[in-house]
Amino acid sequence: MQAANRPSEDDLIARYFAPMAGEGGLLLKDDAARLTPPEGHDLVLTADALVAGGHFFPDDPATSIGRKALGVNMSDLAAKGATPLGFLLTLALPDDWAPDWLAGFAEGLREAAAAYRCPLLGGDTVAARGPLVLSITAIGAVPAGRMVHRFTARGGDRVCVTGTIGDAALGLALRRQPGGAWAAGLPLNHRVYLTDRYLHPRPRLALAAILRDHATAAMDVSDGLAGDLAKMARAGGLSAEIDTALIPFSPAGRSAMGADERLRDLMITGGDDYEILCAVPDARLAAFLDATAAAGVPATVIGSMVEGDGLPVFRDAGLERRYTRGSFSHF
Amino acid sequence: MQAANRPSEDDLIARYFAPMAGEGGLLLKDDAARLTPPEGHDLVLTADALVAGGHFFPDDPATSIGRKALGVNMSDLAAKGATPLGFLLTLALPDDWAPDWLAGFAEGLREAAAAYRCPLLGGDTVAARGPLVLSITAIGAVPAGRMVHRFTARGGDRVCVTGTIGDAALGLALRRQPGGAWAAGLPLNHRVYLTDRYLHPRPRLALAAILRDHATAAMDVSDGLAGDLAKMARAGGLSAEIDTALIPFSPAGRSAMGADERLRDLMITGGDDYEILCAVPDARLAAFLDATAAAGVPATVIGSMVEGDGLPVFRDAGLERRYTRGSFSHF
Numbered sequence: 001m002q003a004a005n006r007p008s009e010d011d012l013i014a015r016y017f018a019p020m021a022g023e024g025g026l027l028l029k030d031d032a033a034r035l036t037p038p039e040g041h042d043l044v045l046t047a048d049a050l051v052a053g054g055h056f057f058p059d060d061p062a063t064s065i066g067r068k069a070l071g072v073n074m075s076d077l078a079a080k081g082a083t084p085l086g087f088l089l090t091l092a093l094p095d096d097w098a099p100d101w102l103a104g105f106a107e108g109l110r111e112a113a114a115a116y117r118c119p120l121l122g123g124d125t126v127a128a129r130g131p132l133v134l135s136i137t138a139i140g141a142v143p144a145g146r147m148v149h150r151f152t153a154r155g156g157d158r159v160c161v162t163g164t165i166g167d168a169a170l171g172l173a174l175r176r177q178p179g180g181a182w183a184a185g186l187p188l189n190h191r192v193y194l195t196d197r198y199l200h201p202r203p204r205l206a207l208a209a210i211l212r213d214h215a216t217a218a219m220d221v222s223d224g225l226a227g228d229l230a231k232m233a234r235a236g237g238l239s240a241e242i243d244t245a246l247i248p249f250s251p252a253g254r255s256a257m258g259a260d261e262r263l264r265d266l267m268i269t270g271g272d273d274y275e276i277l278c279a280v281p282d283a284r285l286a287a288f289l290d291a292t293a294a295a296g297v298p299a300t301v302i303g304s305m306v307e308g309d310g311l312p313v314f315r316d317a318g319l320e321r322r323y324t325r326g327s328f329s330h331f
Numbered sequence: 332m333q334a335a336n337r338p339s340e341d342d343l344i345a346r347y348f349a350p351m352a353g354e355g356g357l358l359l360k361d362d363a364a365r366l367t368p369p370e371g372h373d374l375v376l377t378a379d380a381l382v383a384g385g386h387f388f389p390d391d392p393a394t395s396i397g398r399k400a401l402g403v404n405m406s407d408l409a410a411k412g413a414t415p416l417g418f419l420l421t422l423a424l425p426d427d428w429a430p431d432w433l434a435g436f437a438e439g440l441r442e443a444a445a446a447y448r449c450p451l452l453g454g455d456t457v458a459a460r461g462p463l464v465l466s467i468t469a470i471g472a473v474p475a476g477r478m479v480h481r482f483t484a485r486g487g488d489r490v491c492v493t494g495t496i497g498d499a500a501l502g503l504a505l506r507r508q509p510g511g512a513w514a515a516g517l518p519l520n521h522r523v524y525l526t527d528r529y530l531h532p533r534p535r536l537a538l539a540a541i542l543r544d545h546a547t548a549a550m551d552v553s554d555g556l557a558g559d560l561a562k563m564a565r566a567g568g569l570s571a572e573i574d575t576a577l578i579p580f581s582p583a584g585r586s587a588m589g590a591d592e593r594l595r596d597l598m599i600t601g602g603d604d605y606e607i608l609c610a611v612p613d614a615r616l617a618a619f620l621d622a623t624a625a626a627g628v629p630a631t632v633i634g635s636m637v638e639g640d641g642l643p644v645f646r647d648a649g650l651e652r653r654y655t656r657g658s659f660s661h662f
Contacts, residue, residue, distance in 0.1 A: 029566055030481045031550050032377040032411045037368040045452055046363040047468060049421035051459040080363045090380035090466040092423075121376055128382040130461015135421040137378060137468035150361045219362050235360055 009125050016106035017089075020113045020120045033121035035086060041141040044082035048072050052094075052131040057175060062101045064199040066108025072222065073138035074116050074203035075274040079220040081148040081212035082140030084118035084205070090135045092128035116205060146212045151235035153217035153279035155307040159240055160215075162204055162276045162292065162299050164250040165225050169270020170263065171198025182260035190252035197250075201274035206295045211278060214288035218278035224269040226323035228277055229312050233305065236279075242303035244268075244316035268314065269323055279305050340456050347437035348420070351444045351451045364452035366417060372472040375413035379403050383425075383462040388506060393432045395530040397439025403553065404469035405447050405534035406605040410551040412479040412543035413471030415449035415536070421466045423459035447536060477543045482566035484548035484610035486638040490571055491546075493535055493607045493623065493630050495581040496556050500601020501594065502529025513591035521583035528581075532605035537626045542609060545619035549609035555600040557654035559608055560643050564636065567610075573634035575599075575647035599645065600654055610636050 007015070037043060050072075052058045056065050070087060077084055089109070093102075113119055118138065142148075171194040174183050183191070204220075211218050217236060221228050225247070233240045249257065249267065257263050276299075280288045285301070292299040303312075311322040338346070368374060381403075383389045387396050401418060408415055420440070424433075444450055449469065473479075502525040505514055514522070535551075542549045548567060552559050556578070564571045580588065580598065588594050607630075611619045616632070623630040634643075642653040 030411075032375050032407050032413075032478075034478050035374040035376060036475065037372075037374060041368075043366040043368060043374075044363050045366060045419055045468075045470070047419040047421050047454050047466075049423055049455045049457045049464075049466065051423055051457050053460065054458060076363050080361075082363075088376055088378040088468050090378050090421075090468075092380055092382055092464045092466075123378050124380045124466075126380045126382050127385060128462055128464055129384065130464070131459055133380075133423045133459055133461075133464040133466075135378075135380065135423075135455075135464075135466035137376075137419050137421075139376070144367065147363075147365050 012125055016102055017120060017123070020110040033088065035121065035139065038141050040144050042144050042147055044077055044080045044140040044142055044147055045137065046073055046076040047135065047137040049133060049135040051133050060199060062104030063108030066105040067112045067200055069134055069136055070109055070112040070116065070118065071201035071203050072274060073136050074118065074205060075201055075220040075222065077138055077140035078203050078205045078208050079148065079211070079218045079276050080140070080142065081146060081208045082142045083208055084116050085139045085141055086119050086121040087136050087138040088121050089123035091123070091125045092133040093125060094132055095127065095129060097132070116203065142212065148211045148215055148218045150217055150219045150232055153232060153236040153238055153305045154281070155238055155305055157216055157279035157281050157305040158285055158301045159229065159242065159303045159305060160278050160280050160288070160299050160301050161221065161225065161248065162207065162297050164248045164253060165221070165273055165275065166253050166267020166270055167194050167197035167250050168272035169266050170194045170253060170256050171196070172270065172272065173266065182256055182263060185259055186256060190255050193250070193252045198272060201272070203274060204276045204297055206297055207276055207292060210288065210291040210295060211276065214284040214291065215278040215280050218276055221273040221275045221277050223271045225273065225277065226269045226312065226314070232277060232279070233312055236305070237309065238305045239308035239310050240303055240305050240312035242312055242314045244314045246300060246302040248298070248300040269325070343456055347433055348451060348454070351441040364419065366452065366470065369472050371475050373475050373478055375408055375411045375471040375473055375478055376468065377404055377407040378466065378468040380464060380466040382464050391530060393435030394439030397436040398443045399530060399532055400465055400467055401440055401443040401447065401449065402532035402534050403605060404467050405449065405536060406532055406551040406553065408469055408471035409534050409536045409539050410479065410542070410549045410607050411471070411473065412477060412539045413473045414539055415447050416470045416472055417450050417452040418467050418469040419452050420454035422454070422456045423464040424456060425463055426458065426460060428463070447534070473543065479542045479546055479549045481548055481550045481563055484563060484567040484569055484636045485612070486569055486636055488547055488610035488612050488636040489616055489632045490560065490573065490634045490636060491609050491611055491619070491630050491632050492552065492556065492579065493538065493628050495579045495584060496552070496604055496606065497584050497598020497601055498525050498528035498581050499603035500597050501525045501584060501587050502527070503601065503603065504597065513587055513594060516590055517587060521586050524581070524583045529603060532603070534605060535607045535628055537628055538607055538623060541619065541622040541626060542607065545615040545622065546609040546611050549607055552604040552606045552608050554602045556604065556608065557600045557643065557645070563608060563610070564643055567636070568640065569636050570639035570641045571634055571636050571643035573643055573645045575645045577631060577633040579629070579631040
């Protein structure tokens, strides 16, 4: 029950959330949202929960948390070949929530909703004696029957990944131990870049249609390349062989590995990349790489899906490595 | 990051959640759900968060919490005239979660999903250092353009409510203070009934089509009759006049009021009824009441929507009452 001096849920909606509501959200004046699905399309739905202290630091910039909260769901939609339609938000607010924090969070969320053309459709705000927990359900659309699945890779498909891997894991490590040995010598621009990669996912929505056209299977890399690849392989009844030397690392990532070679495992297993991992048949590979380049999203072939049921093998200078604890889990 | 001796999220999915997944949930083997919307229909979406200690007692039966979690969302869909299609669940689990608890919760949720024909489509499970927070987004369908809104009542419409009002508020009061003065003299069967009403919402899905055919506006009564009626009136730019003597109370509710007349205000303002509140034009009233009776759901006329913008008036034996703190808020 609300204390007399605290804003009501209606106040919160009017002040913070109505500005990002789409038409389907009926300006949040109803108690449910309406969505007219585009004709001839399937819907793709994904839900993610984020907990203060687990998925973000309570003192991360509130706008960054807002952007990231929607961004991670957009990354899921992109990997499934879907275009965003809207989202619902539930928010469990701790007793000591600050209006400034909520204003910043809403600002970041609004920016993201505008950038991804993904309006707020509805939600719920409740009080909780504990860390802030936010949950977003995002809805996207794909032409009927064209959703790109995780479990549909085939043996011989090339394994491709977008962007660079491991930056966010390093950004998180920097956030946790800014004075760590490897971090001390890192140039400021690299530190800023890695921190930004941790705070601000760049969901690859530009690739949705390209994945539908060329990939046999796809997922976003949210829990670490090694673990997510293992999931994709297992879901398809396959294994995979990766050439570690082909994994795309950023200049900042390479600079960090130069200071401490052991960081490579962290980068390959760390979470929060929000890149796309996909399987592309040989016959489609050139067209896929052309299309991604034209979309301004670099994609790199790092290995192949192979028959078998073991963990993916990462080969490097004659050594073989299997990451048995390959996946960062937020759980 | 998970401790070595704890089940992974994949383990939890396989053990507890896959059994209630529908075809659209792809057996939860993908990282997003697919939903083919029924042709010629709009979707209705609603999200609710529940927090241990706020919306339920941590020692409530876990199966009851599972049933209630889905039930409250089904109640929203019913009030909008929608038929359930599926739901997504996010779960923030405290460090000390017990397998028995989760098994019971999943069992209750599975029962409810089967009863409401509303399969699990997807979700996310995360760890949280705090109370358990669960969030459900439910999706339903209505024939295109036929969603029943909250803000569309018209002056002169009759205000109707289903079932009985205030039972859950009494059930909650019993739960909090089993030894209270009014409770002491209550027969056991009444105590059991009231507790059941608090624990187990009965979403009025049987009324969805009837509301589409006859109601100008509807919502479910989740935050108390007085407060929810005020919301419906305000959303429509109206006020309302209620004859308190017409409000349907159960035998158990009447028995409690017999012991303490002051309980009536609690029953009119308390939450968790999960009945339907709707506005029906005079010309439709007989047909509406016939249809609800045929569906086995009692509905009662308790007053009228009227022009004006003040809080609804509750008239009783010459006295007028306005509930300024009329709504129980979970926030």
